[in-house]
Amino acid sequence: MEKKFTAKKVIYTILGLIFLVGLVMGIRYLINSNSEKSQLFLTKKGVVQNMDDKVLATGKIVPREEIEIKPNISGIIDKILVKEGDQVVAGQLVATIRIVPTIQNINAAQQEINNANLQISNSKMNVETQQKQFAMQQRLYSQGVISKQEYISAQQSLLSLQQTLKNAQQQLQTAQKNLQIARTGTTPELASLATTQIRSKANGTVLEVPVKVGSQVIEANSFNAGTTICSIADLNSLIFEGTIDEAQAGKLKEGMNMNVVIGALQNKSFHGRVTMIAPKGKDESGTIKFPIEGDVFNETHEYIRAGFSANGEIILSSQKNALLLDEALIQYEKVNGVDKPFVEVKQADGSFKKTNVKLGASDGINVQILSGITKDSEIKVWNPSDKDKETLKEKKNK
Numbered sequence: 182m183e184k185k186f187t188a189k190k191v192i193y194t195i196l197g198l199i200f201l202v203g204l205v206m207g208i209r210y211l212i213n214s215n216s217e218k219s220q221l222f223l224t225k226k227g228v229v230q231n232m233d234d235k236v237l238a239t240g241k242i243v244p245r246e247e248i249e250i251k252p253n254i255s256g257i258i259d260k261i262l263v264k265e266g267d268q269v270v271a272g273q274l275v276a277t278i279r280i281v282p283t284i285q286n287i288n289a290a291q292q293e294i295n296n297a298n299l300q301i302s303n304s305k306m307n308v309e310t311q312q313k314q315f316a317m318q319q320r321l322y323s324q325g326v327i328s329k330q331e332y333i334s335a336q337q338s339l340l341s342l343q344q345t346l347k348n349a350q351q352q353l354q355t356a357q358k359n360l361q362i363a364r365t366g367t368t369p370e371l372a373s374l375a376t377t378q379i380r381s382k383a384n385g386t387v388l389e390v391p392v393k394v395g396s397q398v399i400e401a402n403s404f405n406a407g408t409t410i411c412s413i414a415d416l417n418s419l420i421f422e423g424t425i426d427e428a429q430a431g432k433l434k435e436g437m438n439m440n441v442v443i444g445a446l447q448n449k450s451f452h453g454r455v456t457m458i459a460p461k462g463k464d465e466s467g468t469i470k471f472p473i474e475g476d477v478f479n480e481t482h483e484y485i486r487a488g489f490s491a492n493g494e495i496i497l498s499s500q501k502n503a504l505l506l507d508e509a510l511i512q513y514e515k516v517n518g519v520d521k522p523f524v525e526v527k528q529a530d531g532s533f534k535k536t537n538v539k540l541g542a543s544d545g546i547n548v549q550i551l552s553g554i555t556k557d558s559e560i561k562v563w564n565p566s567d568k569d570k571e572t573l574k575e576k577k578n579k
Contacts, residue, residue, distance in 0.1 A: 224527050224559035227506040231499060232549055234542045236432055238473055238493035240423020242443065242485055244414030248383050251400075251407035256280045256377065258396045258410070265390055269381045269413060276379040276410050278398065293356035297349055304346035311339045385413040388487055419477045419485060421453055423493050424463075424470035432497055433458055439475050440494040443485065451485075452478045455495060498542070505547040510560045511540070525561040526554060533561050 259279040263269060315335045322332040390411045392398065401407025421441050425433070439453040457474040464470075475493055479485060506524070513520040522540050525533040536558075541549030554560070 222533070223562040223565060225507060225510060225562055226559060227504045227550055227554065227556050229502055229504055229556050231501050232503045232505055232542060232544065232547065233494075233496050234498045234500070235544065236425060236429045236495045236497060238421075238423035238425045238495065240421055240473075240491060240493065242419050242441075242477065242487060242489045242491050243422050244388070244416065244487050245418040245420050247388065247412055247414040247487075248385070249409045249412050250275060250379060250381060251409055252278055252379055252398050253400050253402075253407075254278065254280070254377065255400045256398060258392055258394050258398060259377075261390060261392070261394055261410075263387050263390065263411060265387055267387045268385075269387060270384050271381055273381045274378055275381050275387075276392075278377045278379065280377065287360065290356060290360035293359060294353065297353035297356050300349040301346065301353060304342065304349050308339070308342045308346050311335075311342045315339045379410055381413060383413055383415070385415040388412045388414055414487060416485065416487060417479065417482075419479065419487070420456070421475045421477050421491055421493050422472070423474075423491070424465070424472055427462055427469040427471060430458065430462070430471040433473070433495060437495050440496070441475070441477050442492045442494060443489050444491070445489050446483065446485070449483070451483075452480070453493065454478075455493075500542060500549060503541065504550045504554075504556055506550050506554075506560065508543060508546060508548040509564060510562060511538070511548060512563060524554060524558075525563065527559040527561065 256278040257280075258276060260277045261275070262277075263273075263275045269275065315338075318327060318332055318335040321327045322329065388411075392408065392410055396408075398408035398410065399405055421439070433455060435455055435458060437455045439455055441451045441453040442448055443451070453475045455473060455475045457472075459472040462469040462471045473493070477485075510524055511522050512524065513522055515521070521537060523535050523537045526536045528534055536553050538553030539551040541551045543549070
């Protein structure tokens, strides 16, 4: 009987030890599981800082006014006296043009001279003849031989022939000028209107010289825009030209302040002001964009090149000391057909608890948290990037 009792006691003792070992292993497993669970996700905290609700326009810097210098006579570029980037003043010589006469134009002008000379010769003979006849008619009229009507008729015939001679002489002058223009491109009378010396019309910087020595140029007239010899602009008077998305166009008004950020100048910012919002949008790859313009105030006199890419930041409102959280950490669930935002907050035991949050303004990267969490809350990164995954891997290895 005692032996049976002793055997049972041993069995119970063994079972108790097995249970105790199992219990210890189970507790250790739970501890390890919770430890691994707490390390399964990275967490991020919100930050308290100022937040600007702004509209971003992409575009470039251009001169307020760009002047194209064009000739008013056709010819060949003989000399170019400026290069891109040079500073010029109004009236400065920038290029000269050489006139290349054509045989056809010279022959036509010479033929006009010949015709005018022939007409003058004939008109002189007719005038001389008519003068003699009129002198005779004048004597006869003074003697009472012919009537006054006959006398007046002879006088009018002489005047008509004299006018014909005068017209022929004017035609000769015109033909001579045409010949001179065909040979040289101008005349002394037209020197102020058409010249082979091309001069700047304003002060500024030479932006472009699209022609070379030897290039043929065409005069600017009512039927032709003419060849541009160079373009000039004042780089101290610049504007921003850009576009905004149609969803943001309704938020803007002319006169709003704008920060113009130029990437080529290490993202340096310049103060600006919106001056124009186009009333009509343009289709760009299936998206409607609205052109805008704004003044750029270069108060520090930085050297800004025309054509620099730039972004225009128009501030709509500003939030001071706002709690901001990476917008990628926000999750949504449908409640009664409405998307409700929430985050997963890390608890003291390492687990995560779903917490509803109220959102405020967003700049596309960070979103303002109005309620639900504090700046000390650790928020689970539920959609880690490749960089986050590498960080998580390093943390596990430690």
